Amino acid sequence: MNKFENLIAKSVNGDEILVSLIPSKKMQSTRQGFTWVEVGKKVLLQSGMEVDLNLDGRSFFTGLHDMFKLEQRVS
Template sequence: MLKINDLIAKSPNGTEIIVSLIPVNKMQNTRQGLKTIEVGKKVLLQSGVEVDLNLDGRTFYTSLNKLFKLNYRVA
């Protein structure tokens, strides 16, 4: 599993956590057979929990009303 380690995410109240990005892969059918493609990213918390990025590609929720923001947009 490919990971991008040590990204710092900040919440509006000043809390900082260290997270990793992991790719979300799907299988695509081609003429040559099945191929794995990356369709997005998820955030891996230090506790091992995977959470989805929001549509803006920069923020995510760890739980209800706990928003965190990365320093840059993830493509």
């Protein structure tokens, strides 16, 4: 995967997947111009697909009715 930390996410039915946390960045306007600012985290799946974390900071969906949870909340 990438140089980011690998974590194991588990679903309710017992499936486990290996994921990485990556920064979610947005463009912000400043007096000196535009700059990229980290506004949170995203989950990078082994397939290369990026998904957003839910508002609780530890769960995410990979598909319809496929929710996975990380062991700890991501800050």
